[in-house]
Amino acid sequence: MTSPQPRTRVVLVDDHSLVRAGVRAELSSRLDIVGEAEDVSDAITCILRTTPDVVLLDVHLPGGTGDVVIRAVHATAPETRFLALSVSDAEDDVIRVIRAGARGYVTKTIGGDELADAIDRVSAGDAVFSPRLAGFVLDAFTGGTPPEPERESDLDVLTPREREVLRMIARGYTYRETAAELFVSIKTVETHVSSVLRKLQLSNRRELTRWASERRLLP
Amino acid sequence: MPPSSAPTTRRLYRRRDGRLVAGVASGLSEHLGIDVVLLRAGFVATILLGGFGVVLYAAFWVVVPQAAEDPETPSTHGSRSQLIGFAALGIGMLALAQLIGFGPGLLWPAAAAVTGAAILWRQADDSQRVRWRSGAVRGTRLITGAPRAHTLLRICLGLLLVTIGLGSFLATHEAVHQARRATLPVLIVVLGLVLVVGPWMLQTFQQLSAERTARIREHERVELAGQVHDSMLQTLTLIQRRADNPDEVLRLVRRSERELRGWLYTAAASQESLRAAILAVSAEVEDEYPVTVDVVMVGESAVTPAVEALVQAVREAVLNAAKHSGDPKLSVYVEASGEEIAVFVRDRGKGFSLDAVAEDRYGVRESVVARMRRHGGDAEIRTAAGSGTEVRLTLPKVPANDS
Numbered sequence: 031m032t033s034p035q036p037r038t039r040v041v042l043v044d045d046h047s048l049v050r051a052g053v054r055a056e057l058s059s060r061l062d063i064v065g066e067a068e069d070v071s072d073a074i075t076c077i078l079r080t081t082p083d084v085v086l087l088d089v090h091l092p093g094g095t096g097d098v099v100i101r102a103v104h105a106t107a108p109e110t111r112f113l114a115l116s117v118s119d120a121e122d123d124v125i126r127v128i129r130a131g132a133r134g135y136v137t138k139t140i141g142g143d144e145l146a147d148a149i150d151r152v153s154a155g156d157a158v159f160s161p162r163l164a165g166f167v168l169d170a171f172t173g174g175t176p177p178e179p180e181r182e183s184d185l186d187v188l189t190p191r192e193r194e195v196l197r198m199i200a201r202g203y204t205y206r207e208t209a210a211e212l213f214v215s216i217k218t219v220e221t222h223v224s225s226v227l228r229k230l231q232l233s234n235r236r237e238l239t240r241w242a243s244e245r246r247l248l249p
Numbered sequence: 250m251p252p253s254s255a256p257t258t259r260r261l262y263r264r265r266d267g268r269l270v271a272g273v274a275s276g277l278s279e280h281l282g283i284d285v286v287l288l289r290a291g292f293v294a295t296i297l298l299g300g301f302g303v304v305l306y307a308a309f310w311v312v313v314p315q316a317a318e319d320p321e322t323p324s325t326h327g328s329r330s331q332l333i334g335f336a337a338l339g340i341g342m343l344a345l346a347q348l349i350g351f352g353p354g355l356l357w358p359a360a361a362a363v364t365g366a367a368i369l370w371r372q373a374d375d376s377q378r379v380r381w382r383s384g385a386v387r388g389t390r391l392i393t394g395a396p397r398a399h400t401l402l403r404i405c406l407g408l409l410l411v412t413i414g415l416g417s418f419l420a421t422h423e424a425v426h427q428a429r430r431a432t433l434p435v436l437i438v439v440l441g442l443v444l445v446v447g448p449w450m451l452q453t454f455q456q457l458s459a460e461r462t463a464r465i466r467e468h469e470r471v472e473l474a475g476q477v478h479d480s481m482l483q484t485l486t487l488i489q490r491r492a493d494n495p496d497e498v499l500r501l502v503r504r505s506e507r508e509l510r511g512w513l514y515t516a517a518a519s520q521e522s523l524r525a526a527i528l529a530v531s532a533e534v535e536d537e538y539p540v541t542v543d544v545v546m547v548g549e550s551a552v553t554p555a556v557e558a559l560v561q562a563v564r565e566a567v568l569n570a571a572k573h574s575g576d577p578k579l580s581v582y583v584e585a586s587g588e589e590i591a592v593f594v595r596d597r598g599k600g601f602s603l604d605a606v607a608e609d610r611y612g613v614r615e616s617v618v619a620r621m622r623r624h625g626g627d628a629e630i631r632t633a634a635g636s637g638t639e640v641r642l643t644l645p646k647v648p649a650n651d652s
Contacts, residue, residue: 119510139541161580165545168584172547200545201593201639202580 038153041065041080043073043099044088044115049138053086053115056142061149070094074102077110083153087132089116089123097130104131113152115145121166125238129231134158156220157227164200167230168193170237185233188226195222262316263309269332273309276316287402293338294409401445408441473512480508496539504536523550523560523590527583530564534579538571541578548585550646555624559590559644562617562628566594566640574598574638589645597637617642 038061042050045068054063065080067073070093077085077099085103089096100112112132116123124135133152136145137160148158159167171188188196198208205223209216230238261280263272274292278285296302412433484505491497511528524546531542550556563581570579576598584591617640621628626644 117510118513120513161543161545161582165547165582168547172586197582197584200547200584201582202543202595 037062038084038149039064039080039082040149041067041073041077041082041085043067043076043085043091043096045069045091046088049088053145057146057149060146068092070098073099077103078107081107081110083111084149085110085112086115086149087112087127089114089118089127095123096127096132100127100130100132111152111155113149113158115140119162121169124163124166125170125230128163128227129238131231133227134160135163136160137162155224157223159196159199159223159226161200161202164196167226168196168200170235171229171233183234185229186235188229192222192226195219196226199223261313263313265316269335270306271310272315273306273313276313277309283401289335290338290402291405293335294405297409297412404441404444408437412437476512477509481505499539500536503541504532507532507535521552523552523556523583523585526552526557526560527563527581527592530560531567531581533564534567534571538568539577540571542567542571543578543580544583545580546583546585548583550585550590553647555626555644555647556590558620558624559592559626559642562620562642563592563594565617565620566642570594570596570598570638570640573601576637587646589643591644592642594640594642595637596639600632600634600636600638602632602634 040057040061040063042053042063042065044050044053047068050066054066057063064082065076067076068091070091073085073087073091085099087096087099091099096112096114096116103110103112112127114124114127114132114135115138116135117138118124119137128135134148134157136148136158140148151158167188171186172193194212195208198211199205203211205216205219209219212219262276264275264279265272267275267285269275269289274288275285277283278288281288292302292306294302295305484501488498488501491501527544527546531544534540535542552560567579567581570576574596576596578597580593580595582593582595618628618630621642621644624644625647626642628643629641630638631641632638
């Protein structure tokens, strides 16, 4: 028998204690919850002190938003991985936190097993794409104005293969099902998704950068 | 202090006490915080500009309401001698104007400009006026470097002297009679207006747009709060009453979660869009059956009769999945591009065999496929027993006349 894998170390950041309690209850059998935090400054201190593998991060926190935490932590500990967990599925919340450096976004309606799977995936270095996130990405990269030809780089356009993979994910297919459908290996699917994530984080397309300056009209 | 001046907004009123003629200058002085004598001098001085001062005073008289009568402060007339003094000065100005020959030609442009400034001033509230004043102070201070009241007096007197001097000089030269009529008054008026009104105008536009944004934001906030409170209260009341029926409670909770999420986080879909139609259809199914419908949309489309048929077909497909598949989680993916609209309705339930014609499954194939084909689209069903179902609906878009 192989020696047991060390359990993934996770920090929970959410301002609702009931949510943290619920997540802790669902995950503690599979993962180690090494820390909890309620607001931006607590989160940064806790994460830097406990150096977890993955941080489950709420998008809306007292004192700021999740992307502030990500940037602050990545300045000193760039290997920490963030998975955004939120009630909101608003486009600008999602994209803002991904562009700040999160490797996935799931909503709080997710089940316990799925959440644990998602954390494992992020911990292994892959991206977690919910169908809705895939939809946002497709919208941002295929709709709207194409970037100016002189400034267009590889980062601003999705390859046809990437677009196919995203469509399958948006349709609700798991990675395994996508791989079967497209006759490729799961690894290939993961590679495409990681590449899309990178483009999402680095592209200068107007649809993605405008949220950096815009604020929602609602508080 | 006249009773009309509320502590927060100082509106412009014509004062009853301390007035010489109609209380315009004293009201203005109270409102702007400028010495009343200066204002009166100003009115008289502008008579020089083709009798403009008289017109201006008359305009104020007509437009500005009189202060409400206060029983404690009797309406008195201001110093009689002051009135005589200014009247004399006014007559002198009129005579001088006649002598120099400043016609009423520039009366109307000047009147329009001052009216505009006055209207802007009226619309402003107190904090804006403070800002404007400080802006004007800063502007004039750049030129003169002195406190405001003295600055204005200096500018006015200076302009007056220049006017009189140049006027009397030019009056002695017949040849330039025509040129003087056109250029000099215009120059003086423009310069004066720019000095005084310039900083105000600049700040005004900025203030106006900032104000508008703030107002919209406030309006949205209030509206949302009202909606949320009302709806949440109703739902919570209902939940209390049906607490013994867990299915019902779950349905209510799910519905209010969806509504709240829609208000808080989703951009309002216009009523006539594909997005709104699909969301409405999935909400219907979610209300009736214990399922969650996950809707992902890429792109957008207007609703034509063919699109409506598509939406109905989607409804059928989702209903069938909810009724028969056994999967509590359904996904609907809608992709609207320029050429076609494609919708995928997927469940990971028990599926069915396409060959077997079950009594209720007949509906899916015939109604969905037939409906789509009637409108120029197509429907494809992929399923097998035990491996879920995916219904794919496509509708090519006929190029429309509008954008």
